[in-house]
Amino acid sequence: MIAETPETPETPDPETAPFDTLMAEVTASAGRFGHREHVHLTWLAVRRFGMPEALRLLDEGIRRTAREAGVPEKYHATVTRAWVELVAHHTHRSGADDSIDAADFKAFTAFAEGHPDLLDKHLLDRFYRPGTLATPRAKTEWTEPDLGPFPWHAAGDGADLVDVHRRNHGFRTLAEMAELARTNTVFDLGSTLIAKAAEIGPGNTFYPGVVVRCDGGECVIGRDNTFYPSTILIAEAGGRIRIGDGCTFGPGGVQFKANRPGIELSVGDRVRVLNGAEVVGSTTLGTGSQIIGAVAAQGVHLAAGDDFQGPDPDARGAVLKGFGLARGTRLGTGDVVNGSGDFASAPVERQLAYHPRTTG
Numbered sequence: 001m002i003a004e005t006p007e008t009p010e011t012p013d014p015e016t017a018p019f020d021t022l023m024a025e026v027t028a029s030a031g032r033f034g035h036r037e038h039v040h041l042t043w044l045a046v047r048r049f050g051m052p053e054a055l056r057l058l059d060e061g062i063r064r065t066a067r068e069a070g071v072p073e074k075y076h077a078t079v080t081r082a083w084v085e086l087v088a089h090h091t092h093r094s095g096a097d098d099s100i101d102a103a104d105f106k107a108f109t110a111f112a113e114g115h116p117d118l119l120d121k122h123l124l125d126r127f128y129r130p131g132t133l134a135t136p137r138a139k140t141e142w143t144e145p146d147l148g149p150f151p152w153h154a155a156g157d158g159a160d161l162v163d164v165h166r167r168n169h170g171f172r173t174l175a176e177m178a179e180l181a182r183t184n185t186v187f188d189l190g191s192t193l194i195a196k197a198a199e200i201g202p203g204n205t206f207y208p209g210v211v212v213r214c215d216g217g218e219c220v221i222g223r224d225n226t227f228y229p230s231t232i233l234i235a236e237a238g239g240r241i242r243i244g245d246g247c248t249f250g251p252g253g254v255q256f257k258a259n260r261p262g263i264e265l266s267v268g269d270r271v272r273v274l275n276g277a278e279v280v281g282s283t284t285l286g287t288g289s290q291i292i293g294a295v296a297a298q299g300v301h302l303a304a305g306d307d308f309q310g311p312d313p314d315a316r317g318a319v320l321k322g323f324g325l326a327r328g329t330r331l332g333t334g335d336v337v338n339g340s341g342d343f344a345s346a347p348v349e350r351q352l353a354y355h356p357r358t359t360g
Contacts, residue, residue, distance in 0.1 A: 018049070019061030035121040040108050042087040051088040057157075058084055078138040082124055082145075089151060090115045146349050162190070170215060172196050195219060201245070217241070217258060222269075225249070234259060244269040244287065270307040271317070288317030295339070296319050298327045305333040311358045313351035322346075 008167065026041045027033055045054035055301045061082050066074040091111070117123055132138055144167045163173040172180065177189040179257035180200060186192055188208035194200065195214035201223035209229040212219055217235030221243045239258025244267055252275035258265045265279060268287030273279065276294035283297060286304025291297055302318035310316045314334035320326050321336065324345035324356065339341025339346040 019045075019057050019064075022048075023061070036050045036112070036119055038083070039087060039112065039118050042084055043091060046084070046088045046091050051084065054088065055081060064092075073139075074140050076133070077141055077279045078143045079124065080134060080184060081142055082127070082150075085150065086123070086164045086349055087118060090118060143180070166193070167196075169197050170197060170213070207250075222247075228274075229253070232256070235265075237261060239263040241267075243267040244271070247271040247273075250272050255279070268304055268317075272308060286317050288319070290317065290319045292319065292321040294323040295343075296325045297329070298325070300326055300328065301330040303331060303335070313355040313357065316351055319351060 001194065006215045008318050010357040013026075021185075022041055022117045023033075024045050026037050026043065029040075042058060043056070045057055048054075049057060059077070062080055063072075066072050085105045097098045112119060127148050127150060128143075129147045132143065132146055135143070136144060159315045163175075166173050171193045172195070174189055176196065177192065177194065179188060180186060180194065181189065183202040185201065185205040191208040192206050193211045193213070194206070195212050197214040198212050198219040198221065198223050200212075204221060205226045206246045207227060207229045209231075210219070210227045211234075213236065215233075215236040217238060218233040218240040219233060220241070222245040224245050225243060225247045226249065228248075230253035231249040232253075232255045233241055233243075234255070234257045236259050238261030238262070241256055241258050242264070246269050247267060248271075250273075254273045254276065255278045256265055256267075257280040259280075263282050265281075265283045268289070270288050272290040272292070273285070275292055277291040278295070279285070279291065279295065279297045279300075281299040283299055283300045285291070286302055288305045288307040288310065289302035290308060291302075297320060300320065302320065305317040306312070306315050308316060316334060318331035318333065319336040320329065320331070320339070320343065322339040322343075324341040324343055326339060327335070329337065329343055331337065331348065334351050335348050336351045337343055337348055
């Protein structure tokens with residue numbers, strides 16, 4: 001008779017053991033796992049490991065549990081983190097006595113009775129708009145509240161709340177603006193709104209009140225450009241804005257809008273746009289071109305040339321100046337239209353008529 005070899009006890013996985021232990025403690029006292037038990041599990045993890053580690057353990061544990069149950073789609077990144085942060089906030093505010101055993105069911109019962117809102121499984125509806133949590137993005141990555149701030153933001157540092165709003169609208173946070181200011185000049189981090197999705201080269205200067213918004217669009221800015229106050233760039237709904245190097249936008253407030261699929265607004269190098277101009281639609285502003293004044297430029301094409309300091313005015317980039325509507329205007333190198341109202345009725349002239357050639 002051959003003796004049987006005793007089975008070697010299975011060694012617990014050190015990566016999953018803490019979560020499994022917490023789950024066993026919760027289910028042993030409840031015999032089920034509903035919303036209250038989820039809060040209990042989170043409370044135990046926060047008390048035992050602290051919020052950052054609790055978030056990691058619960059995120060990985062819930063993800064693994066859903067996968068092993070054959071329902072990986074049940075995992076929700078935003079819901080998991082939101083509940084950990086909410087429970088951690090109230091745990092810290094309760095000032096629980098650390099001498100109490102974190103596994104003590106009575107201690108959790110006292111905590112739950114003191115914070116009944118946490119037992120409302122629809123609590124997140126106070127912070128997120130209908131449909132936000134159902135988006136694929138919210139399920140796979142953290143999404144900030146878009147209906148109301150979490151309590152620690154509402155009652156805490158105003159800068160935190162500012163960053164919540166910035167993230168919700170796709171703008172860089174104050175810290176991210178400070179990082180941008182390492183390679184660019186940003187005079188006022190608080191009033192300057194730059195989309196996180198915008199590609200920004202070095203050496204640019206952003207005055208207060210500049211807005212660069214990319215909401216489903218693309219915005220690429222080169223280097224050494226100057227954006228005076230009230231310059232607004234909007235690339236949304238598939239539109240694209242591309243800006244070269246050494247351009248000047250303002251003073252006087254200017255707006256660029258590429259707000260439909262297929263719209264591309266292309267700006268070359270050393271372009272000047274100032275004094276209230278608005279540029280929309282598929283437009284090309286060639287290198288050295290200018291728009292000066294309250295001109296509504298829609299789908300225009302201004303040919304490239306030297307910039308406004310070039311010695312030969314007729315070799316400079318094309319110019320629109322004056323005020324009114326310029327729709328579909330196409331100008332060649334050295335051309336200028338000085339409009340007042342409807343640019344279609346204004347004559348095309350040569351810049352030499354306004355500026356003499358310079359030498360030397």
